[in-house]
Amino acid sequence: MSDSNRKSEDNELRAERIARRKKIRETRRRKLNLRITKRSVKMFLIFLAIMTALLIVVPRSKISNIEKRSLTEWPKFSASSLLSGEYTTGISQFYDDTVPFRDTFKNMNSNLRSLSGIQGGEMAQAVGNIKKVNPGANAEEKPVDTTAEDTAEDVASADTSAAEAVPAATATPEPQKDFTKEDAEGEYSPDNGVLVVKENGHWRGLEFFGGGTGGTFAEALNGLRDRLDSSVRIYVMGIPTACEYYTPANYLEYTASQKESLDAFYSKLNDGIEVVDIDETMKAHTEEPIYTRTDHHWGSLGAYYATGVFADIAGADYPSLDQYEEKTKEGYLGSIYASSGSALLLNDPETFYWYVPPVETPTDYYDTYFNFQYSGDMLLEVDTANAYMMFLGPDDEIAVTHSSVDNGRKIACVKDSFGCAVIPFLTPGFDEIYTIDMRYFYPNLATFVEEQGITDVLIACCTFSIVGPNADEMYNIVYYN
Amino acid sequence: MAFSDLFFLFFFLPLCLLIYFHTGRLRTKNTVLIVFSLIFYAWGKPVWLVLLLGSAVFNWFFGLKIGEAGESKLGKILTGSAVAVNLVMLFVFKYAGFFVEILNGILRTSIPVPNLTQPIGLSFYTFMAISYILDVAWETSEPQKSFKNFLLYISFFPHMTAGPIVRYETMEKELTARKVRNSDMYEGIVRLCLGLAKKVIIADGLNVVVTSFFGNDISGLSFAGTWYTVILYSLYVYFDFSGYSDMAIGIARMFGFHFEENFNYPFMCSSIAEFWNRWHISLGTFFRDYLLYVPIFGKRRKYGGLFLVWFSTGLWHGASWNYIFWGLYYGLFILLEGLIGKKRLKSWPAWWKHLYCILIIVIGFGIFYFEDLGQLGYFLRNISGISMVLGKITLGDIVTMTSLKNNIFLILIALLLCFPVFPKVRAAFENAREDKVFAIWKQGLMVVSIILMVVCAIMLVDSTSHTFLYWQF
Numbered sequence A: 001m002s003d004s005n006r007k008s009e010d011n012e013l014r015a016e017r018i019a020r021r022k023k024i025r026e027t028r029r030r031k032l033n034l035r036i037t038k039r040s041v042k043m044f045l046i047f048l049a050i051m052t053a054l055l056i057v058v059p060r061s062k063i064s065n066i067e068k069r070s071l072t073e074w075p076k077f078s079a080s081s082l083l084s085g086e087y088t089t090g091i092s093q094f095y096d097d098t099v100p101f102r103d104t105f106k107n108m109n110s111n112l113r114s115l116s117g118i119q120g121g122e123m124a125q126a127v128g129n130i131k132k133v134n135p136g137a138n139a140e141e142k143p144v145d146t147t148a149e150d151t152a153e154d155v156a157s158a159d160t161s162a163a164e165a166v167p168a169a170t171a172t173p174e175p176q177k178d179f180t181k182e183d184a185e186g187e188y189s190p191d192n193g194v195l196v197v198k199e200n201g202h203w204r205g206l207e208f209f210g211g212g213t214g215g216t217f218a219e220a221l222n223g224l225r226d227r228l229d230s231s232v233r234i235y236v237m238g239i240p241t242a243c244e245y246y247t248p249a250n251y252l253e254y255t256a257s258q259k260e261s262l263d264a265f266y267s268k269l270n271d272g273i274e275v276v277d278i279d280e281t282m283k284a285h286t287e288e289p290i291y292t293r294t295d296h297h298w299g300s301l302g303a304y305y306a307t308g309v310f311a312d313i314a315g316a317d318y319p320s321l322d323q324y325e326e327k328t329k330e331g332y333l334g335s336i337y338a339s340s341g342s343a344l345l346l347n348d349p350e351t352f353y354w355y356v357p358p359v360e361t362p363t364d365y366y367d368t369y370f371n372f373q374y375s376g377d378m379l380l381e382v383d384t385a386n387a388y389m390m391f392l393g394p395d396d397e398i399a400v401t402h403s404s405v406d407n408g409r410k411i412a413c414v415k416d417s418f419g420c421a422v423i424p425f426l427t428p429g430f431d432e433i434y435t436i437d438m439r440y441f442y443p444n445l446a447t448f449v450e451e452q453g454i455t456d457v458l459i460a461c462c463t464f465s466i467v468g469p470n471a472d473e474m475y476n477i478v479y480y481n
Numbered sequence B: 001m002a003f004s005d006l007f008f009l010f011f012f013l014p015l016c017l018l019i020y021f022h023t024g025r026l027r028t029k030n031t032v033l034i035v036f037s038l039i040f041y042a043w044g045k046p047v048w049l050v051l052l053l054g055s056a057v058f059n060w061f062f063g064l065k066i067g068e069a070g071e072s073k074l075g076k077i078l079t080g081s082a083v084a085v086n087l088v089m090l091f092v093f094k095y096a097g098f099f100v101e102i103l104n105g106i107l108r109t110s111i112p113v114p115n116l117t118q119p120i121g122l123s124f125y126t127f128m129a130i131s132y133i134l135d136v137a138w139e140t141s142e143p144q145k146s147f148k149n150f151l152l153y154i155s156f157f158p159h160m161t162a163g164p165i166v167r168y169e170t171m172e173k174e175l176t177a178r179k180v181r182n183s184d185m186y187e188g189i190v191r192l193c194l195g196l197a198k199k200v201i202i203a204d205g206l207n208v209v210v211t212s213f214f215g216n217d218i219s220g221l222s223f224a225g226t227w228y229t230v231i232l233y234s235l236y237v238y239f240d241f242s243g244y245s246d247m248a249i250g251i252a253r254m255f256g257f258h259f260e261e262n263f264n265y266p267f268m269c270s271s272i273a274e275f276w277n278r279w280h281i282s283l284g285t286f287f288r289d290y291l292l293y294v295p296i297f298g299k300r301r302k303y304g305g306l307f308l309v310w311f312s313t314g315l316w317h318g319a320s321w322n323y324i325f326w327g328l329y330y331g332l333f334i335l336l337e338g339l340i341g342k343k344r345l346k347s348w349p350a351w352w353k354h355l356y357c358i359l360i361i362v363i364g365f366g367i368f369y370f371e372d373l374g375q376l377g378y379f380l381r382n383i384s385g386i387s388m389v390l391g392k393i394t395l396g397d398i399v400t401m402t403s404l405k406n407n408i409f410l411i412l413i414a415l416l417l418c419f420p421v422f423p424k425v426r427a428a429f430e431n432a433r434e435d436k437v438f439a440i441w442k443q444g445l446m447v448v449s450i451i452l453m454v455v456c457a458i459m460l461v462d463s464t465s466h467t468f469l470y471w472q473f
Helices: A003-057 A079-084 A086-097 A102-116 A152-156 A215-227 A249-254 A258-266 A279-283 A300-314 A335-340 A384-390 A417-426 A445-452 A463-467 A470-479 B006-021 B026-042 B048-069 B073-107 B122-137 B147-155 B168-176 B182-214 B223-254 B272-278 B281-290 B298-317 B321-340 B342-347 B350-369 B373-384 B398-406 B408-417 B421-430 B435-461
Strands: A125-127 A187-189 A194-199 A202-207 A233-239 A273-275 A325-332 A350-356 A362-366 A372-377 A398-402 A410-415 A432-437 A456-462
Touching: A003 B006, A003 B182, A003 B435, A079 A086, A086 B006, A102 B408, A102 B435, A194 A249, A194 A335, A202 A335, A215 A233, A215 A273, A215 A445, A215 A463, A215 A470, A233 A258, A233 A300, A233 A417, A233 A463, A249 B398, A258 A463, A279 A300, A300 A350, A300 A417, A300 A456, A325 A384, A350 A384, A350 A417, A384 A417, A410 A417, A410 A445, A417 A432, A417 A456, A432 A445, A445 A470, A456 A463, A463 A470, B006 B026, B006 B435, B026 B048, B026 B147, B048 B073, B048 B122, B048 B147, B073 B122, B122 B147, B122 B168, B122 B281, B147 B168, B182 B223, B182 B398, B182 B408, B182 B435, B223 B350, B223 B373, B223 B398, B223 B408, B272 B281, B272 B321, B272 B350, B281 B298, B298 B321, B321 B342, B321 B350, B321 B373, B350 B373, B398 B408, B408 B421, B421 B435
Parallel strands: A125 A187, A233 A273, A233 A456, A410 A432, A410 A456
Antiparallel strands: A125 A194, A187 A194, A194 A202, A325 A350, A362 A372, A362 A398, A398 A432
16 A cells, blocks of 8 residues: 555544544533533522422511511402502512521621622721712801790799709810711721611711701791790700711711701790700710611710700709619610611621610600500610610600609600600609600690699600601690691 | 423423324324414403404405415405504504503593503414414415414414514414424523523512502602612513513424524623514514515605504503603614614624613613603602712612622622623533543533423412513513
8 A cells, every 4th residue: 555545544533533532532422411410400490499498488577676666467358459559569579688697687688788899998988879978068047037935034934843044054075086086997888878887986976967946946946935935944955967967077977066056946936945056066976886786876875975964954963974874785776777788887787875864763654645555664675776666665755754752743744766866864863854756746835734734844855856857746745737 | 381380390381292293293283283373372361262263254354365366466466455454453452552542642532541451462362363374475474374374373372472473484384283302302401491591580579679669759859769770670681571481482382383582692782773682582673674674655665665564663661651662762763773883883892882782772661661750850860969969869779789798699690691601501511522521411400490490480479470571571
């Protein structure tokens, strides 16, 4: 056989061998592919079956301690709810909302979402709609009609056990650290306008203030002053929220000044309404836990200092803090964590402080029409997740606390949820403390005050309530109801 | 009910799969799919089922009659009538209010503005019905004799509520003959999980940021903040819609149906015309095939057709002027590119072509976002720099910088996934010589898909249901 013939034979044989090997490889790959595909599909279907079975069989969550709400209930069936789609969408909402161990998964989601970018370390987090405040946010509103039946002199000469002309303020306390003078990096959480910043080694969530001057609220208080006898003293304590004292300098243009807002509000009040200005007092204690870090409320310690200013003005007894029993709950995560889902807050829960008064505080609870419901105590046993609720429980009950003090003074504290923390500190100075939430009160306030023989009325609420929708609630309980 | 919903993923879909694969004959399987599809559709508002079923009966019946009539005058009348009825139905529920508002504005009348709720998926199934009618009329498809099969085509739950707009010819054969191979299940599962991740992890994560900046008055939003947000919004729309399409295609594959792709890495385009060949492909091809050459503009047919297509594209997305502007905005650039010519366009440097496209697309999505024309005006002034020059906004702001840092990894991943990274990686591994490498990839892909589904499920716990951006259409 010639060389060229041999070569071409060799080439043919080689080509055949290559083709055969390729075919073997392809057949092997095909079989491998089929094997793995079958196994993978089985794996997924088993996973799907287990997840579905778990979601159906494992008992469902009923409440969310983080979100502080009851979860969706199974919808009520009716022909109309079926036809409208309410029943069927209610089923899927129930299924989605009441996932077993919901709070655990919510916390896991916070940690997962924190992997989106650079957060933590010294880097703060901005969460939500954070917009620069308009320069005129605290500008004057339309003037309120402040015609008063009582003259200023009548008010000043009213005979109350502690009545004098408005007493001189106590000496201005020395301010502690001004956190608004320093820059900080923030973590931004889009949904609810929360900035999470580091302060003294811990993370704090701040909700910014949009501004306003509380014209409607002032009108309500002026109306209350008109309707009440001059012997009844009326005080108002506007409570700034944490962003007033803890917003870093480089974010200040995103929050309006609550001091300016409150000053403008106070200027609209008629004579006979005593202003409890707590701004300087709060500035004097910024390095102490006067505000919660993970909740939108202030802390019990902040309420103590603030109520001291009130007691001074009202001439009420006010024991020092060491006469109260300090208690704590560790691992508290409040509403700002719930709304922002910030992993920075989740992984840095706070200590919740409260102070048990040195007097007895049996309390009667009434519904919003003042029908008696049950008796209990002023401070409730609650779990850590709901710590702030320990002050008289939910806001939609009227409470009357009978302290062991016997001085004939009865005070009505008309409040929002911030005012709840004030109540324990009123107990040493007043016989009876009526706790009224302006949002859940259906009698007429002036009539109620007269009928119950109340001697002092303290309106204690945060700035947001004074300038926001709660002002309408306050207006209604004075003018309507 | 939505795909990114725990109830759908871990109740409805498993139950449907269980019953489907436990029935023997294809006809029974189709019945199962129809029942589940109608339940899926009726879940939100059962009353709209009447409209869907009515539309199915009407279009099926007319399809048969058009098929019988052929190219006769009767056939043309029947075709025109069927298309008109479909369009009237769409007009009444989607555009009547908008139309009356315009009329009141022009004629200074006070005709009561109808406030009808638009049935979910109306735009999609109406267009599918129209495509069926025209395909039968033009004899590119045989009329479907079985109402059951036609109903399955129209109502099949993967595509029903938010597309893709599936052509009848895509499903025609598989309605009566299909098999679900292991490879179909595998591909379907992977596609479903990847689509879910695009939607829940990426799109929803981006949307939270977009809402925080664009959700309120943007007159004071900085120049950087406006650009930052509109870029994220563009990414959000892509991942939301393409993620949904992936899920629809994946779920359909699990039942043996092979849908066409609806997105093909649109941000890779080098011309606006190319963008629309890669974005919402089923809508673009619908308008191209059924609307572009409508001979109503005579000699100016080309420009008339172009105007009609882009006007319709915009209007299809919503009964609001900003959608119309958006459609015409793209039409303008298509026209300009047509005038410049393909050859000259090709000669442009690649970087310039891509930059030009990205700018046009991103600004376009800003127009798409703002239904409020006042806010749209602010957007255009902010993004162009006019507001900054006038001293009304700043160049940057700390909240934008903070948000960027807080979300930088999510944004980078989103940007990376705009490129065809996954297909290239997949091809490399699946063509690997080493069986071990292939096996690890193949098995690993399913493991990763399951992990992604678990992660998405955890994220979904924190919200009840997410509706897709294109739900409203």
